[in-house]
Amino acid sequence: MRIHVINPNSTTSMTDQIARAAGAAKADGTEIDAVTAKGTPASIEGYSDEAMSVPSMLSAIREAEARGASAHVIACFDDPGLAAAREVAAGPVIGICQAAVQVAVTIAARFSVITTLPRSVPVIEDLVAHYGASGRCRRVRAVDLPVLSLEADAATARMKLLAEARAALRDDGVDAIVLGCAGMAELCEWLSQEIGVPVIDGVTAAVKLAEAMAGGGFRTSKAGAYAYPRDKSADLAGAPALAH
Numbered sequence: 001m002r003i004h005v006i007n008p009n010s011t012t013s014m015t016d017q018i019a020r021a022a023g024a025a026k027a028d029g030t031e032i033d034a035v036t037a038k039g040t041p042a043s044i045e046g047y048s049d050e051a052m053s054v055p056s057m058l059s060a061i062r063e064a065e066a067r068g069a070s071a072h073v074i075a076c077f078d079d080p081g082l083a084a085a086r087e088v089a090a091g092p093v094i095g096i097c098q099a100a101v102q103v104a105v106t107i108a109a110r111f112s113v114i115t116t117l118p119r120s121v122p123v124i125e126d127l128v129a130h131y132g133a134s135g136r137c138r139r140v141r142a143v144d145l146p147v148l149s150l151e152a153d154a155a156t157a158r159m160k161l162l163a164e165a166r167a168a169l170r171d172d173g174v175d176a177i178v179l180g181c182a183g184m185a186e187l188c189e190w191l192s193q194e195i196g197v198p199v200i201d202g203v204t205a206a207v208k209l210a211e212a213m214a215g216g217g218f219r220t221s222k223a224g225a226y227a228y229p230r231d232k233s234a235d236l237a238g239a240p241a242l243a244h
Helices: 012-025 047-066 082-088 096-107 120-130 154-172 182-195 202-215
Strands: 002-007 031-036 071-074 093-095 111-115 137-142 176-179 199-201
Touching: 002 012, 002 047, 002 202, 012 031, 012 182, 012 202, 031 047, 047 071, 047 082, 071 082, 071 096, 071 202, 082 093, 093 096, 093 202, 096 120, 096 176, 096 199, 096 202, 111 120, 111 154, 120 137, 137 154, 154 176, 154 182, 176 182, 182 199, 182 202, 199 202
Parallel strands: 002 031, 002 071, 071 093, 111 137, 111 176, 176 199
Antiparallel strands: none
């Protein structure tokens, strides 16, 4: 089985980290095909970055399908272009936010999400609501660090993440923490040991869900909203010329 993991931003060092997390999570016999999007923002921090990342990501998914990908993982917690990706893919497409939320509501009664910048909080709140988990998510918190600082200033990132996780346990009354950025993937096990409750990394959750769905033979439905994009080249062939 081949799982295509696409990093929608253009930072290769983040792709390397995502690939390591995916590789640690995968089952024997699963191949991780980790790809960095081309010509996209260095990080995804807001709606404009999301929009700019989608065309390259869709091209990467088409190319991965041609290489024999069984399923796809969008490794950005904003789940950018998820519906569009499902249109172009035959195999299942898993967003790491959706996967993390599904795991959280399965293993914990209440959870909080910890992300990077405050501007990402409403984006994630809307996603959690879209996935039907608002009643279980106590709060979306931010460590107030840019995405790329998670790697560039790792010591500060760890300190702020630990402080925010402890505040979530103290003030939010939660029994699990969801990491709200793919760049936090390798901090999952450390943080769980520090705070004593499950910490959910979306990359790991998405890889395991992708394996399960592909292994079960599930494919993306092409009967309705996720049908392949139409070829419109013939749409105007028989149309009358417009009057000038």
